[in-house]
Amino acid sequence: MNASPVPLVALTTLATPEAAHDLVRALVAARLVACGTVVPGVTSTYRWQDAITTDTEALVILKTVQGRWNALVGAVERLHPYDVPELLALPVGAALPAYLAWLAAETAEVAA
8 A cells, every 4th residue: 555645835936927837837747746826926035146136026836745856856957047946845734635636646657
């Protein structure tokens, strides 16, 4: 019997909603995430190259499983346009069993 997959919520930001949607489509197509939710119009303030900067960005909420984390990291490093992309994983304390089953099915590696 297989253990239940460990669900993760991952966060990243991109400069535009269009760039965010492009990244999400690529990650879903590669089965690295089951879903990505794009939230346009967030404001981020951060220090970059010794200056404090404020930018409008699109927040992306990615739903995946722990077993796909390393591959997701690699894909974001390749596909994300930022020099230092944000990619944070948050543990999920609980999930509906049906959602967890869907999440596992959508992120399962497909045999070549």
